[in-house]
Amino acid sequence: MIALLLRDLRLATRAGGGFGLGVAFFLILSALVPFGIGPDRGALAPVAPGILWVGALLSCLLSLDRIFALDHEDGSLDLLATAPMPLEGTVAVKALAHWITTGLPLILAAPVFAILLQLPTRAMPMLILSLLIGTPALSMLGAFGAAVTVGLRRGGLLLSLLVLPLYIPTLIFGAEITRRGAESLPVTTPLVFLGGVTLLVLALIPFAAAAALRVNLR
Amino acid sequence: MSLWEYANPAKFMRTTDRVLPWLVVSAAICVTGGLVWGFLTPDDYRQGSTVKIVFLHVPAALMAINIWVMMLVASLIWIIRRHHVSALAAKAAAPIGAVMTLIALITGAIWGQPMWGTWWEWDPRLTSFLILFLFYVGYIALWSAIEDPDSAADLTGVVCLVGSVFALLSRYAVLFWNQGLHQGASLSVQSGERMAATYRHPLYLSMIGFGLLFLALVVIRTRTEIRKRRLAALQAQEARA
Amino acid sequence: MIDLGRYAGTVLAAYGVSLLLLVGLIWHSVAANARARRNLERHKTDA
Numbered sequence A: 001m002i003a004l005l006l007r008d009l010r011l012a013t014r015a016g017g018g019f020g021l022g023v024a025f026f027l028i029l030s031a032l033v034p035f036g037i038g039p040d041r042g043a044l045a046p047v048a049p050g051i052l053w054v055g056a057l058l059s060c061l062l063s064l065d066r067i068f069a070l071d072h073e074d075g076s077l078d079l080l081a082t083a084p085m086p087l088e089g090t091v092a093v094k095a096l097a098h099w100i101t102t103g104l105p106l107i108l109a110a111p112v113f114a115i116l117l118q119l120p121t122r123a124m125p126m127l128i129l130s131l132l133i134g135t136p137a138l139s140m141l142g143a144f145g146a147a148v149t150v151g152l153r154r155g156g157l158l159l160s161l162l163v164l165p166l167y168i169p170t171l172i173f174g175a176e177i178t179r180r181g182a183e184s185l186p187v188t189t190p191l192v193f194l195g196g197v198t199l200l201v202l203a204l205i206p207f208a209a210a211a212a213l214r215v216n217l218r
Numbered sequence B: 001m002s003l004w005e006y007a008n009p010a011k012f013m014r015t016t017d018r019v020l021p022w023l024v025v026s027a028a029i030c031v032t033g034g035l036v037w038g039f040l041t042p043d044d045y046r047q048g049s050t051v052k053i054v055f056l057h058v059p060a061a062l063m064a065i066n067i068w069v070m071m072l073v074a075s076l077i078w079i080i081r082r083h084h085v086s087a088l089a090a091k092a093a094a095p096i097g098a099v100m101t102l103i104a105l106i107t108g109a110i111w112g113q114p115m116w117g118t119w120w121e122w123d124p125r126l127t128s129f130l131i132l133f134l135f136y137v138g139y140i141a142l143w144s145a146i147e148d149p150d151s152a153a154d155l156t157g158v159v160c161l162v163g164s165v166f167a168l169l170s171r172y173a174v175l176f177w178n179q180g181l182h183q184g185a186s187l188s189v190q191s192g193e194r195m196a197a198t199y200r201h202p203l204y205l206s207m208i209g210f211g212l213l214f215l216a217l218v219v220i221r222t223r224t225e226i227r228k229r230r231l232a233a234l235q236a237q238e239a240r241a
Numbered sequence C: 001m002i003d004l005g006r007y008a009g010t011v012l013a014a015y016g017v018s019l020l021l022l023v024g025l026i027w028h029s030v031a032a033n034a035r036a037r038r039n040l041e042r043h044k045t046d047a
Helices: A001-015 A021-037 A041-062 A066-073 A078-080 A087-116 A121-149 A155-166 A166-182 A188-216 B003-007 B010-040 B051-080 B084-116 B124-145 B149-181 B197-240 C005-046
Strands: none
Touching: A001 A087, A021 A041, A021 A087, A021 B124, A021 B197, A041 A121, A041 A166, A041 B124, A066 A078, A066 A121, A078 A087, A087 A121, A087 A188, A087 C005, A121 A155, A121 A166, A121 A188, A121 B003, A121 B149, A155 A166, A155 B003, A155 B124, A155 B149, A166 A188, A166 B149, A188 B149, B010 B051, B010 B084, B051 B124, B051 B149, B051 B197, B051 C005, B084 B124, B084 B149, B084 B197, B084 C005, B124 B149, B197 C005
């Protein structure tokens, strides 16, 4: 399992692996929003939590098809499927690798972009906390979408169509936590819900994703 | 004699051959009857004549949800017992569900314009239906994207299961989100309660009509799928010969 | 004729759009079914 994780991390960080692409996209998005809305602090600050969360969602989406597509092309996915490790475990490790290469940089970069979007400083801890709890669910759901669409030639668009509606609960609670953080309101309730959604996803989705992979490898 | 015999495509075709005319006729009578009766009801003292929209809106919304549930059951039957008719029925039902969701959304918007003063409000119910529509679209797109029919049935089945969990989750998340946005400012679309019998009876008829219409359509569409599948099987057979 | 009052446009638009969608769905279902049957029968007579 650790070997697979390290291999995936090496592949992602290698040249052409697309590492950092998500963060760059996030940066562009954060830079574009003020052009669309206007530079006014009073206009930007209220929408900042939502924009940051939607931005995190979209950046995460960018690299999803890579989770299985490359391994499917060169046949190593078939090897992984016949390996002694259960396919559910493979899915979980792959999602973890995606989270480390996409979610973690996103979390580290988010405070910088939050400054660009005039998010009040007191909301920073809640932004980071909500992303920390929420993004693993995004990666895992993305792995499910990638597993469903892995055999398709034009799977990219379909992948986003399938995955984005699944992101709605995470988005709602994550943005709500950040917003409450900005307004110094109690955050326990949405925090518990967000954690619940993530735990549910982590517990159930590996099985669904592995089932989809088995169908696609038939 | 058991229910599972209908999982045999030939048996399904024979049975529906006999049932379908009755289904079509009764659906036509109930839908027309319900809508015409509804159209003739007196105006509501607050909503004026817009109350007539309810006879389209509520049955469509009811079917939108029930069709998804039916797809979930059909997908489960396919995944567990691998009956082809079941998978094809789920496929056949999805576009009907999408149209029903669309009707519910559009009639709601048209009704909301004069009543609430807005075409769209991010009310929990409206938002949930928009999300439901997205799920329908994704499901249909997935069916049309995969070439191998059995893989398509498997994958859409899994997506339907996961989608059901998340549609439900989104429903309650949306409830939370809207309260978080603006406390107390809720526009209720409740129409079943405190409704006079003058409106209730045509509404029931219309609901039954929409249900029968769905049954008739799903049977027709399933038959289409079975025929397509049979043709493909015959062609594959010849290609091998 | 029923008097729809000042909401006539609203009510008629709702019914119009809905019936259009329903008729479209029914037409599509029936047409696809007829096409599938024709294709199948033509195939059988060819063979």
